[in-house]
Amino acid sequence: MIKATLSAAIGLLLGIALVWWVRPDAQAGAVFIVVAATLIGPVIGALISFVQGLRKASGVARDGGGES
Amino acid sequence: MKRALAASILVIAFATTSPGLACDPKVDKTCCDPKVDKLCPGYHKIDHFGYTNASGQEPSTVVDPAAPDVIQGGAGHGAHLQPGAPARHHQRRATSTATGGGGGPAPAAAPPANDLVPVREFLRNSDIPPREAGVYGVIVFQSLPTPATRAKALMVCLSFVAFFPRNETLSDTIAMGDRMITIWPVDDPSSAKAQADDCDFAIDHYDMAASFTAIRDAKKQSASFDGEGPYLVGWSPSNTRGVPGQLVLVVDMSDDHNQETIDHQFLFWKNHIVQNPSLWRSGFSLEGVRVAIHDFADEYGQDMLDAIKLVGAGKP
Numbered sequence: 001m002i003k004a005t006l007s008a009a010i011g012l013l014l015g016i017a018l019v020w021w022v023r024p025d026a027q028a029g030a031v032f033i034v035v036a037a038t039l040i041g042p043v044i045g046a047l048i049s050f051v052q053g054l055r056k057a058s059g060v061a062r063d064g065g066g067e068s
Numbered sequence: 069m070k071r072a073l074a075a076s077i078l079v080i081a082f083a084t085t086s087p088g089l090a091c092d093p094k095v096d097k098t099c100c101d102p103k104v105d106k107l108c109p110g111y112h113k114i115d116h117f118g119y120t121n122a123s124g125q126e127p128s129t130v131v132d133p134a135a136p137d138v139i140q141g142g143a144g145h146g147a148h149l150q151p152g153a154p155a156r157h158h159q160r161r162a163t164s165t166a167t168g169g170g171g172g173p174a175p176a177a178a179p180p181a182n183d184l185v186p187v188r189e190f191l192r193n194s195d196i197p198p199r200e201a202g203v204y205g206v207i208v209f210q211s212l213p214t215p216a217t218r219a220k221a222l223m224v225c226l227s228f229v230a231f232f233p234r235n236e237t238l239s240d241t242i243a244m245g246d247r248m249i250t251i252w253p254v255d256d257p258s259s260a261k262a263q264a265d266d267c268d269f270a271i272d273h274y275d276m277a278a279s280f281t282a283i284r285d286a287k288k289q290s291a292s293f294d295g296e297g298p299y300l301v302g303w304s305p306s307n308t309r310g311v312p313g314q315l316v317l318v319v320d321m322s323d324d325h326n327q328e329t330i331d332h333q334f335l336f337w338k339n340h341i342v343q344n345p346s347l348w349r350s351g352f353s354l355e356g357v358r359v360a361i362h363d364f365a366d367e368y369g370q371d372m373l374d375a376i377k378l379v380g381a382g383k384p
Contacts, residue, residue: 022362025328029365032372 003049004042011041186248186338188232190257190270193278197306198251200244205302205317205337206251206282210293213271217296221274223327224298225267227334228252234265250300250337253278285310286318295322300337332359 015037019030184203197204207228213221232250253275254262261269282301283293288310293299300319303309308316319337324330336359 018361022358022365024362024365024369026366026369028370028373029362030369032369033361033365035373035376 007042007045202245289316
């Protein structure tokens with residue numbers, strides 16, 4: 001839960017930075033960028049966690065294989 | 069946790085150091101203020117590059133005296149650009165706001181010596197490339213206008229006329245080699261309508277032979293013309309045209325369908341690409357990404373938000 005919140009916060013920051021950089025003409029465009037970045041943040045966070053989990057699992061399996 | 073924090077710091081650092089944000093109008097009056105000029109958001113200033121003049125003169129083009137040794141002479145063959153050289157080129161707002169305006173008689177003020185001055189010209193195919201031109205570009209259409217493409221061609225012509233002064237209005241003190249000429253090929257450039265910047269005439273009398281030649285030469289240099297166009301195709305220096313392995317500059321306007329985005333492309337062409345082609349060397353640019361996000365957010369932002377609201381409202 002904390003991870004998801006943190007990812008969303010990072011996404012929000014990223015969104016604000018993107019708006020600053022992109023400078024959309026329409027207000028809706030700016031809102032969309034921030035909302036999209038805030039939503040994408042947790043998704044990317046989950047993906048990173050998933051990949052890390054897979055790496056850990058493969059590492060444990062390799063260690064286990066070596067012992068047996 | 070630490071990684072996430074590090075990533076956010078990296079993102080913020082990247083955003084603050086990207087070229088579009090490098091210029092602070094409060095500090096540097098030569099850069100573009102998006103609050104004043106709607107055409108310039110994001111197109112502020114390119115830092116840390118230099119170039120030499122188009123006429124191969126001595127390397128006195130260095131604006132920043134702190135880094136004079138990175139600029140080299142043009143070796144007598146047109147403009148020689150130095151991507152990545154840490155000299156600093158200050159864009160002049162005077163040139164970025166100059167317009168053709170029907171070929172007024174008053175010559176434009178002379179810019180600092182050896183600075184490339186963007187100008188425009190209507191020329192027939194046989195006169196391309198213009199003699200002694202240091203850097204030049206050609207507006208390339210895939211076809212003569214049809215009812216489907218005429219409106220876009222007109223927008224391109226309006227940008228062409230609005231963004232560059234006519235070549236002949238410039239003072240003679242500016243050498244031809246110091247001019248960056250953007251050419252609209254027409255079959256009769258001496259016509260009164262061409263002289264009056266009549267865009268309907270320019271579109272109807274577009275010289276397709278020049279377009280075919282430009283496409284053929286650029287393709288030799290690995291450029292791609294798969295889109296509907298139009299394209300801005302340029303060679304810097306001019307003698308690199310058609311030489312395999314040399315750089316050809318291509319701005320693809322296939323996806324630009326309104327005046328504002330076409331204006332952006334011309335501004336990008338005028339201020340950034342021709343003076344620093346390294347930005348476009350591989351066809352990829354950070355500025356292109358920015359413009360793509362900008363256009364997408366503006367066009368679909370409201371619809372996307374409505375869709376999100378719709379999904380949210382469906383929840384109990």
